[in-house]
Amino acid sequence: MSGPFPLYDNAALRQAEARAASRLGDDFVLMQRAGLAAWHCALAHWPQAQRIAVACGPGNNGGDGYVLARHACEAGRQVRVLRLPGHAPRGEIAIRAERAYRDAGGRVEEFGGSIGDADLVVDALFGIGLTRAPDAEAATLVAAINNAAAPVLALDVPSGVDADTGNAPGTAVHATRTLQFLGAHAGLATGAALEHVGARELAALDVGDDVLPADAAVAEMFDARDLGRFLQPRSRNSHKGESGRVLCVGGDHGKGGAVLLCAEAALRSGAGLVDVATRAMHVAALLSRRPEAMAHAIDAAADLDKLAEAANVIAIGPGLGQDAWGNELFSAMIDSGKPLVIDADALNLLAANPRKLQADTVLTPHPGEAARLLSIATREVQADRRAAALALCERFGCVVVLKGAGTVVTAPGCLPGIIDAGNPGMAVGGMGDVLTGIIAALRAQGLDAFDAARCGALLHGAAGDVAARAGGERGLLPSDLFTPLQRLANP
Known part of the structure:
Protein backbone atom coordinates (compact mmCIF):
# COMPACT_ATOMS: atom_id res chain seq x y z
CA MET A 1 0.00 0.00 0.00
CA ALA A 219 -5.70 7.84 11.08
CA GLU A 220 -3.56 7.80 7.97
CA MET A 221 -0.49 5.74 7.19
CA PHE A 222 2.72 7.04 5.65
CA ASP A 223 5.56 5.13 4.02
CA ALA A 224 8.90 6.15 2.52
CA ARG A 225 7.29 7.17 -0.76
CA ASP A 226 5.62 10.06 1.07
CA LEU A 227 8.84 11.86 1.99
CA GLY A 228 8.45 14.11 -1.04
CA ARG A 229 5.24 15.51 0.47
CA PHE A 230 7.31 17.21 3.12
CA LEU A 231 10.80 17.74 1.65
CA GLN A 232 11.24 20.11 -1.27
CA PRO A 233 14.48 20.91 -3.15
CA ARG A 234 16.34 23.97 -1.91
CA SER A 235 16.64 27.10 -4.02
CA ARG A 236 19.96 27.69 -5.77
CA ASN A 237 20.75 30.80 -3.68
CA SER A 238 20.03 29.24 -0.29
CA HIS A 239 22.22 30.13 2.69
CA LYS A 240 22.71 28.43 6.04
CA GLY A 241 20.48 30.89 7.87
CA GLU A 242 17.51 29.79 5.80
CA SER A 243 18.03 26.20 6.95
CA GLY A 244 17.60 27.07 10.60
CA ARG A 245 19.58 26.90 13.80
CA VAL A 246 19.13 24.00 16.22
CA LEU A 247 20.26 23.99 19.83
CA CYS A 248 20.78 20.49 21.29
CA VAL A 249 20.80 20.46 25.10
CA GLY A 250 21.99 17.42 27.02
CA GLY A 251 24.95 15.21 27.77
CA ASP A 252 25.40 15.14 31.54
CA HIS A 253 28.48 13.41 32.93
CA GLY A 254 29.06 10.14 31.05
CA LYS A 255 26.19 10.73 28.62
CA GLY A 256 27.83 12.84 25.93
CA GLY A 257 27.19 10.30 23.17
CA ALA A 258 23.44 10.89 23.28
CA VAL A 259 23.59 14.62 22.57
CA LEU A 260 26.29 14.04 19.94
CA LEU A 261 23.99 11.63 18.06
CA CYS A 262 21.21 14.20 18.27
CA ALA A 263 23.46 16.95 16.89
CA GLU A 264 24.82 14.89 14.02
CA ALA A 265 21.31 13.78 13.07
CA ALA A 266 20.24 17.42 12.94
CA LEU A 267 23.15 18.21 10.61
CA ARG A 268 22.49 15.22 8.36
CA SER A 269 18.82 16.21 8.18
CA GLY A 270 19.69 19.62 6.79
CA ALA A 271 19.91 22.07 9.69
CA GLY A 272 22.03 25.07 8.70
CA LEU A 273 23.64 25.54 12.13
CA VAL A 274 23.74 23.24 15.15
CA ASP A 275 24.82 24.31 18.65
CA VAL A 276 25.39 21.76 21.39
CA ALA A 277 25.08 22.71 25.05
CA THR A 278 26.71 20.03 27.17
CA ARG A 279 29.14 19.32 29.99
CA ALA A 280 32.70 20.61 29.50
CA MET A 281 34.11 17.07 29.57
CA HIS A 282 32.29 16.24 26.30
CA VAL A 283 33.31 19.25 24.22
CA ALA A 284 36.61 17.90 22.92
CA ALA A 285 35.14 14.54 21.95
CA LEU A 286 32.23 16.21 20.21
CA LEU A 287 34.48 18.49 18.17
CA SER A 288 36.72 15.58 17.27
CA ARG A 289 33.81 13.50 16.06
CA ARG A 290 31.75 16.21 14.38
CA PRO A 291 33.55 19.56 13.99
CA GLU A 292 30.58 21.02 12.10
CA ALA A 293 28.66 21.17 15.40
CA MET A 294 29.37 24.16 17.65
CA ALA A 295 30.02 22.78 21.14
CA HIS A 296 29.54 24.85 24.29
CA ALA A 297 30.46 23.93 27.86
CA ILE A 298 27.48 24.68 30.07
CA ASP A 299 27.60 24.76 33.86
CA ALA A 300 24.30 26.48 34.60
CA ALA A 301 21.09 27.58 32.90
CA ALA A 302 22.27 31.19 32.71
CA ASP A 303 24.95 30.04 30.25
CA LEU A 304 22.18 29.05 27.83
CA ASP A 305 20.48 32.42 27.45
CA LYS A 306 22.26 33.65 24.32
CA LEU A 307 22.25 30.20 22.69
CA ALA A 308 18.51 29.80 23.26
CA GLU A 309 17.83 33.28 21.96
CA ALA A 310 19.70 32.53 18.70
CA ALA A 311 18.06 29.13 18.15
CA ASN A 312 15.05 28.49 15.93
CA VAL A 313 14.28 25.26 17.78
CA ILE A 314 15.65 23.53 20.87
CA ALA A 315 16.10 19.77 21.21
CA ILE A 316 16.36 18.84 24.88
CA GLY A 317 16.71 15.53 26.65
CA PRO A 318 19.37 13.28 25.09
CA GLY A 319 21.73 12.41 27.94
CA LEU A 320 20.34 15.29 30.03
CA GLY A 321 20.09 13.30 33.24
CA GLN A 322 17.61 13.95 36.01
CA ASP A 323 19.88 15.53 38.59
CA ALA A 324 20.16 19.23 39.47
CA TRP A 325 22.01 20.18 36.25
CA GLY A 326 19.44 18.55 33.99
CA ASN A 327 16.53 19.90 36.02
CA GLU A 328 17.84 23.44 35.82
CA LEU A 329 18.46 23.33 32.07
CA PHE A 330 15.10 21.70 31.42
CA SER A 331 13.19 24.33 33.39
CA ALA A 332 14.99 27.14 31.58
CA MET A 333 14.26 25.71 28.14
CA ILE A 334 10.60 25.04 28.96
CA ASP A 335 10.27 28.71 29.89
CA SER A 336 12.24 29.97 26.88
CA GLY A 337 9.21 30.30 24.61
CA LYS A 338 11.11 28.58 21.79
CA PRO A 339 9.80 25.62 19.77
CA LEU A 340 10.92 22.48 21.59
CA VAL A 341 11.55 18.82 20.82
CA ILE A 342 11.51 16.97 24.15
CA ASP A 343 12.96 13.49 24.53
CA ALA A 344 14.54 11.01 26.95
CA ASP A 345 15.40 12.42 30.41
CA ALA A 346 13.48 15.60 29.67
CA LEU A 347 10.34 13.50 29.29
CA ASN A 348 10.92 11.95 32.69
CA LEU A 349 11.37 15.39 34.21
CA LEU A 350 8.10 16.42 32.57
CA ALA A 351 6.37 13.33 33.93
CA ALA A 352 7.49 14.29 37.43
CA ASN A 353 6.01 17.78 37.03
CA PRO A 354 3.39 17.65 34.25
CA ARG A 355 2.17 20.89 32.67
CA LYS A 356 0.50 22.06 29.50
CA LEU A 357 3.02 22.95 26.82
CA GLN A 358 3.10 25.20 23.78
CA ALA A 359 1.11 23.67 20.94
CA ASP A 360 4.22 23.57 18.73
CA THR A 361 6.18 21.47 21.23
CA VAL A 362 6.98 17.90 20.10
CA LEU A 363 7.20 15.06 22.63
CA THR A 364 8.92 11.84 21.49
CA PRO A 365 8.27 9.15 24.13
CA HIS A 366 8.85 5.44 23.84
CA PRO A 367 6.09 3.31 25.46
CA GLY A 368 7.74 3.31 28.89
CA GLU A 369 8.09 7.09 28.90
CA ALA A 370 4.53 7.44 27.60
CA ALA A 371 3.32 5.32 30.49
CA ARG A 372 5.07 7.57 32.99
CA LEU A 373 3.63 10.67 31.33
CA LEU A 374 0.12 9.19 31.55
CA SER A 375 0.58 7.54 34.97
CA ILE A 376 -0.44 4.14 33.59
CA ALA A 377 1.32 0.84 32.91
CA THR A 378 3.38 0.32 29.77
CA ARG A 379 1.17 -2.63 28.81
CA GLU A 380 -1.82 -0.25 28.75
CA VAL A 381 0.01 2.03 26.33
CA GLN A 382 0.84 -0.90 24.06
CA ALA A 383 -2.68 -2.33 24.26
CA ASP A 384 -4.00 0.71 22.34
CA ARG A 385 -1.16 2.82 21.00
CA ARG A 386 -3.35 5.21 19.03
CA ALA A 387 -5.49 5.95 22.09
CA ALA A 388 -2.38 6.47 24.23
CA ALA A 389 -0.90 8.94 21.75
CA LEU A 390 -4.19 10.85 21.63
CA ALA A 391 -4.32 10.90 25.44
CA LEU A 392 -0.80 12.36 25.58
CA CYS A 393 -1.77 14.96 22.99
CA GLU A 394 -4.77 15.95 25.08
CA ARG A 395 -2.88 16.00 28.37
CA PHE A 396 0.02 18.14 27.22
CA GLY A 397 -1.65 20.09 24.42
CA CYS A 398 1.07 19.50 21.86
CA VAL A 399 2.43 17.18 19.16
CA VAL A 400 3.29 13.64 20.26
CA VAL A 401 5.43 10.98 18.58
CA LEU A 402 4.75 7.65 20.28
CA LYS A 403 7.73 5.59 19.17
CA GLY A 404 7.73 1.85 18.54
CA ALA A 405 6.49 -0.58 15.92
CA GLY A 406 4.08 1.53 13.90
CA THR A 407 5.06 4.91 15.38
CA VAL A 408 1.97 7.06 16.03
CA VAL A 409 2.13 10.83 15.54
CA THR A 410 -0.66 13.04 16.88
CA ALA A 411 -1.36 16.76 17.12
CA PRO A 412 -4.27 18.74 18.58
CA GLY A 413 -7.19 18.73 16.16
CA CYS A 414 -5.36 16.66 13.52
CA LEU A 415 -5.78 13.17 12.09
CA PRO A 416 -3.11 10.91 13.62
CA GLY A 417 -0.38 9.58 11.37
CA ILE A 418 1.02 6.04 11.60
CA ILE A 419 4.49 5.41 10.20
CA ASP A 420 4.93 2.36 7.99
CA ALA A 421 8.73 2.30 8.26
CA GLY A 422 11.33 1.05 10.69
CA ASN A 423 12.46 -2.36 11.87
CA PRO A 424 13.36 -4.32 15.04
CA GLY A 425 17.06 -3.55 14.59
CA MET A 426 16.26 0.01 15.64
CA ALA A 427 15.48 -1.14 19.18
CA VAL A 428 18.85 -0.01 20.53
CA GLY A 429 20.02 2.84 22.72
CA GLY A 430 20.60 6.09 20.87
CA MET A 431 18.00 5.66 18.12
CA GLY A 432 15.66 8.04 19.89
CA ASP A 433 18.41 10.67 20.12
CA VAL A 434 18.76 10.49 16.33
CA LEU A 435 15.01 10.96 15.90
CA THR A 436 15.06 14.01 18.16
CA GLY A 437 17.77 15.64 16.04
CA ILE A 438 15.92 14.87 12.82
CA ILE A 439 12.64 16.41 14.00
CA ALA A 440 14.42 19.48 15.38
CA ALA A 441 16.24 20.01 12.08
CA LEU A 442 13.05 19.74 10.03
CA ARG A 443 11.31 22.14 12.39
CA ALA A 444 14.19 24.60 12.03
CA GLN A 445 13.92 24.38 8.24
CA GLY A 446 10.37 25.67 8.33
CA LEU A 447 8.08 22.67 8.70
CA ASP A 448 5.35 23.13 11.26
CA ALA A 449 5.52 20.95 14.34
CA PHE A 450 3.13 18.26 13.11
CA ASP A 451 4.74 17.96 9.68
CA ALA A 452 8.22 17.92 11.22
CA ALA A 453 7.13 15.13 13.56
CA ARG A 454 5.49 13.03 10.84
CA CYS A 455 8.29 13.59 8.34
CA GLY A 456 10.96 13.09 10.99
CA ALA A 457 9.53 9.79 12.19
CA LEU A 458 9.17 8.65 8.58
CA LEU A 459 12.68 9.74 7.63
CA HIS A 460 14.08 8.03 10.73
CA GLY A 461 12.28 4.74 10.04
CA ALA A 462 13.11 4.76 6.33
CA ALA A 463 16.81 5.40 7.04
CA GLY A 464 16.77 2.52 9.50
CA ASP A 465 15.29 0.24 6.85
CA VAL A 466 17.96 1.19 4.31
CA ALA A 467 20.70 0.60 6.88
CA ALA A 468 19.20 -2.75 7.90
CA ARG A 469 19.03 -3.93 4.29
CA ALA A 470 22.71 -3.10 3.91
CA GLY A 471 23.99 -4.84 7.02
CA GLY A 472 21.18 -6.65 8.79
CA GLU A 473 18.97 -5.75 11.73
CA ARG A 474 21.00 -7.33 14.52
CA GLY A 475 23.89 -5.03 15.40
CA LEU A 476 22.37 -1.98 13.70
CA LEU A 477 23.71 1.22 15.29
CA PRO A 478 22.15 4.68 15.42
CA SER A 479 25.14 6.13 13.57
CA ASP A 480 24.49 3.69 10.70
CA LEU A 481 21.48 5.84 9.82
CA PHE A 482 23.45 8.97 8.97
CA THR A 483 24.43 8.11 5.38
CA PRO A 484 20.99 6.91 4.27
CA LEU A 485 19.45 9.75 6.26
CA GLN A 486 21.22 12.33 4.14
CA ARG A 487 20.22 10.54 0.93
CA LEU A 488 16.56 10.18 1.94
CA ALA A 489 16.35 13.80 3.06
CA ASN A 490 16.88 14.73 -0.61
CA PRO A 491 14.00 12.95 -2.41
Missing part, protein backbone atom coordinates in the same frame (compact mmCIF):
# COMPACT_ATOMS: atom_id res chain seq x y z
CA SER A 2 1.16 3.54 -0.62
CA GLY A 3 0.25 6.46 1.60
CA PRO A 4 -0.86 8.68 3.02
CA PHE A 5 -3.36 5.87 3.24
CA PRO A 6 -6.61 6.25 5.21
CA LEU A 7 -7.14 3.91 8.14
CA TYR A 8 -10.48 3.14 9.74
CA ASP A 9 -11.88 1.75 12.95
CA ASN A 10 -14.36 -1.10 13.21
CA ALA A 11 -17.36 1.18 13.54
CA ALA A 12 -16.60 2.95 10.26
CA LEU A 13 -15.98 -0.33 8.47
CA ARG A 14 -19.23 -1.85 9.75
CA GLN A 15 -21.10 1.20 8.47
CA ALA A 16 -19.33 0.90 5.13
CA GLU A 17 -20.26 -2.77 4.94
CA ALA A 18 -23.91 -1.94 5.58
CA ARG A 19 -23.90 0.80 2.91
CA ALA A 20 -22.19 -1.50 0.41
CA ALA A 21 -24.65 -4.32 1.04
CA SER A 22 -27.57 -1.92 0.64
CA ARG A 23 -26.15 -0.63 -2.63
CA LEU A 24 -25.68 -4.18 -3.95
CA GLY A 25 -29.16 -5.16 -2.81
CA ASP A 26 -28.05 -8.35 -1.04
CA ASP A 27 -25.54 -8.96 1.75
CA PHE A 28 -24.61 -12.23 0.09
CA VAL A 29 -23.36 -10.43 -3.01
CA LEU A 30 -20.85 -8.53 -0.86
CA MET A 31 -19.71 -11.77 0.77
CA GLN A 32 -19.28 -13.38 -2.64
CA ARG A 33 -17.11 -10.47 -3.74
CA ALA A 34 -14.98 -10.74 -0.60
CA GLY A 35 -14.52 -14.48 -1.00
CA LEU A 36 -13.67 -14.12 -4.68
CA ALA A 37 -11.16 -11.37 -3.92
CA ALA A 38 -9.59 -13.68 -1.34
CA TRP A 39 -9.35 -16.48 -3.90
CA HIS A 40 -7.72 -14.12 -6.41
CA CYS A 41 -5.26 -13.07 -3.69
CA ALA A 42 -4.40 -16.71 -3.03
CA LEU A 43 -3.91 -17.35 -6.75
CA ALA A 44 -1.72 -14.26 -7.14
CA HIS A 45 0.64 -15.16 -4.30
CA TRP A 46 0.49 -18.97 -4.15
CA PRO A 47 -0.53 -20.11 -7.64
CA GLN A 48 0.98 -23.56 -7.19
CA ALA A 49 -0.93 -24.35 -3.98
CA GLN A 50 -2.94 -27.52 -4.60
CA ARG A 51 -3.89 -28.50 -1.04
CA ILE A 52 -5.77 -25.70 0.69
CA ALA A 53 -7.03 -25.82 4.28
CA VAL A 54 -9.60 -23.19 5.25
CA ALA A 55 -10.37 -22.64 8.94
CA CYS A 56 -13.90 -21.21 9.08
CA GLY A 57 -15.63 -19.62 12.03
CA PRO A 58 -19.39 -19.25 12.57
CA GLY A 59 -19.79 -15.65 11.38
CA ASN A 60 -19.40 -13.70 8.17
CA ASN A 61 -15.61 -14.06 8.23
CA GLY A 62 -16.21 -17.80 8.04
CA GLY A 63 -18.67 -17.14 5.22
CA ASP A 64 -15.92 -15.39 3.26
CA GLY A 65 -13.83 -18.49 3.83
CA TYR A 66 -16.56 -20.78 2.45
CA VAL A 67 -16.76 -18.66 -0.71
CA LEU A 68 -13.00 -18.87 -1.20
CA ALA A 69 -13.15 -22.62 -0.57
CA ARG A 70 -15.87 -23.01 -3.22
CA HIS A 71 -13.80 -21.19 -5.84
CA ALA A 72 -10.76 -23.28 -4.97
CA CYS A 73 -12.82 -26.46 -5.18
CA GLU A 74 -14.24 -25.47 -8.58
CA ALA A 75 -10.68 -24.76 -9.75
CA GLY A 76 -9.72 -28.35 -9.02
CA ARG A 77 -7.80 -27.79 -5.80
CA GLN A 78 -7.91 -30.23 -2.89
CA VAL A 79 -9.86 -28.24 -0.31
CA ARG A 80 -10.62 -29.01 3.32
CA VAL A 81 -12.71 -26.72 5.49
CA LEU A 82 -11.92 -27.15 9.17
CA ARG A 83 -14.12 -25.86 11.96
CA LEU A 84 -14.60 -26.25 15.67
CA PRO A 85 -17.57 -28.03 17.25
CA GLY A 86 -20.39 -25.52 17.52
CA HIS A 87 -18.93 -23.34 14.75
CA ALA A 88 -21.50 -24.18 12.08
CA PRO A 89 -22.55 -21.00 10.24
CA ARG A 90 -25.05 -18.91 12.22
CA GLY A 91 -26.06 -16.06 9.96
CA GLU A 92 -28.21 -16.41 6.84
CA ILE A 93 -25.52 -15.41 4.36
CA ALA A 94 -22.83 -17.55 6.00
CA ILE A 95 -25.23 -20.50 5.80
CA ARG A 96 -25.77 -19.79 2.09
CA ALA A 97 -22.01 -19.65 1.55
CA GLU A 98 -21.47 -23.01 3.25
CA ARG A 99 -24.30 -24.60 1.24
CA ALA A 100 -22.84 -23.35 -2.05
CA TYR A 101 -19.46 -24.78 -1.05
CA ARG A 102 -20.99 -28.19 -0.27
CA ASP A 103 -22.97 -28.10 -3.52
CA ALA A 104 -19.66 -27.64 -5.36
CA GLY A 105 -18.43 -30.90 -3.83
CA GLY A 106 -16.64 -29.43 -0.86
CA ARG A 107 -16.23 -31.19 2.46
CA VAL A 108 -16.28 -29.85 6.00
CA GLU A 109 -14.35 -31.50 8.82
CA GLU A 110 -14.38 -31.01 12.55
CA PHE A 111 -10.96 -29.84 13.67
CA GLY A 112 -9.08 -32.74 15.19
CA GLY A 113 -5.97 -31.06 16.58
CA SER A 114 -3.87 -30.67 13.44
CA ILE A 115 -4.14 -28.83 10.15
CA GLY A 116 -2.53 -31.72 8.31
CA ASP A 117 -0.77 -31.44 4.97
CA ALA A 118 -1.48 -28.19 3.18
CA ASP A 119 0.20 -25.87 0.71
CA LEU A 120 -1.84 -22.91 1.96
CA VAL A 121 -3.86 -22.27 5.12
CA VAL A 122 -6.64 -19.69 5.13
CA ASP A 123 -7.65 -18.07 8.41
CA ALA A 124 -11.38 -17.23 8.25
CA LEU A 125 -12.17 -17.71 11.91
CA PHE A 126 -13.24 -14.47 13.57
CA GLY A 127 -12.56 -11.25 11.65
CA ILE A 128 -13.27 -7.94 13.41
CA GLY A 129 -15.92 -9.40 15.69
CA LEU A 130 -13.40 -10.75 18.20
CA THR A 131 -11.84 -8.18 20.56
CA ARG A 132 -10.91 -10.55 23.40
CA ALA A 133 -8.53 -13.46 23.64
CA PRO A 134 -9.78 -16.61 21.87
CA ASP A 135 -11.18 -19.23 24.24
CA ALA A 136 -9.19 -22.38 24.93
CA GLU A 137 -10.79 -24.39 22.14
CA ALA A 138 -10.27 -21.68 19.54
CA ALA A 139 -6.73 -21.10 20.80
CA THR A 140 -5.93 -24.72 19.96
CA LEU A 141 -6.98 -24.17 16.36
CA VAL A 142 -5.06 -20.90 16.16
CA ALA A 143 -1.96 -22.66 17.48
CA ALA A 144 -2.38 -25.40 14.86
CA ILE A 145 -2.58 -22.78 12.11
CA ASN A 146 0.63 -21.21 13.39
CA ASN A 147 2.34 -24.59 13.54
CA ALA A 148 1.35 -25.62 10.02
CA ALA A 149 4.23 -25.88 7.56
CA ALA A 150 2.45 -23.64 5.05
CA PRO A 151 1.90 -19.95 4.41
CA VAL A 152 -1.19 -18.41 6.00
CA LEU A 153 -3.64 -16.03 4.36
CA ALA A 154 -5.77 -14.17 6.93
CA LEU A 155 -9.09 -12.78 5.75
CA ASP A 156 -9.63 -9.20 6.94
CA VAL A 157 -7.87 -9.67 10.31
CA PRO A 158 -5.57 -12.36 11.75
CA SER A 159 -7.80 -14.13 14.25
CA GLY A 160 -7.01 -13.05 17.80
CA VAL A 161 -5.89 -9.52 16.84
CA ASP A 162 -8.09 -6.57 17.75
CA ALA A 163 -8.46 -4.64 14.49
CA ASP A 164 -9.21 -1.38 16.32
CA THR A 165 -6.26 -1.32 18.70
CA GLY A 166 -3.70 -3.73 17.27
CA ASN A 167 -3.65 -5.58 20.57
CA ALA A 168 -3.37 -9.37 20.70
CA PRO A 169 -4.63 -10.22 24.19
CA GLY A 170 -4.09 -13.96 23.77
CA THR A 171 -3.12 -16.46 21.09
CA ALA A 172 -3.36 -14.97 17.60
CA VAL A 173 -2.71 -16.13 14.06
CA HIS A 174 0.67 -15.29 12.53
CA ALA A 175 -0.32 -14.60 8.94
CA THR A 176 1.97 -14.50 5.96
CA ARG A 177 -0.44 -12.03 4.34
CA THR A 178 -3.61 -10.31 5.50
CA LEU A 179 -6.26 -9.29 2.96
CA GLN A 180 -8.41 -6.47 4.33
CA PHE A 181 -11.83 -5.72 2.86
CA LEU A 182 -13.35 -2.32 1.97
CA GLY A 183 -10.86 -0.30 4.01
CA ALA A 184 -7.66 -0.71 5.97
CA HIS A 185 -7.82 -1.25 9.74
CA ALA A 186 -6.08 1.29 11.97
CA GLY A 187 -5.13 -1.38 14.48
CA LEU A 188 -3.27 -3.49 11.94
CA ALA A 189 -0.71 -0.73 11.33
CA THR A 190 0.82 -0.52 14.80
CA GLY A 191 1.84 -2.44 17.91
CA ALA A 192 1.47 -6.16 18.44
CA ALA A 193 -0.55 -6.52 15.23
CA LEU A 194 2.63 -6.08 13.21
CA GLU A 195 3.81 -9.42 14.58
CA HIS A 196 0.74 -11.07 13.09
CA VAL A 197 -0.41 -9.41 9.85
CA GLY A 198 2.51 -10.22 7.56
CA ALA A 199 2.13 -8.32 4.30
CA ARG A 200 -0.99 -6.16 4.18
CA GLU A 201 -3.27 -5.97 1.15
CA LEU A 202 -6.62 -4.30 0.50
CA ALA A 203 -9.58 -5.43 -1.59
CA ALA A 204 -12.00 -2.50 -2.02
CA LEU A 205 -14.64 -4.86 -3.57
CA ASP A 206 -15.69 -2.36 -6.24
CA VAL A 207 -18.55 -0.88 -4.24
CA GLY A 208 -17.71 2.80 -4.80
CA ASP A 209 -15.42 5.11 -2.89
CA ASP A 210 -18.32 6.89 -1.19
CA VAL A 211 -19.25 3.89 0.98
CA LEU A 212 -16.17 4.71 3.06
CA PRO A 213 -15.68 8.50 2.92
CA ALA A 214 -12.29 9.97 3.71
CA ASP A 215 -13.65 11.87 6.69
CA ALA A 216 -14.50 8.56 8.33
CA ALA A 217 -10.79 7.75 8.69
CA VAL A 218 -9.34 7.69 12.21
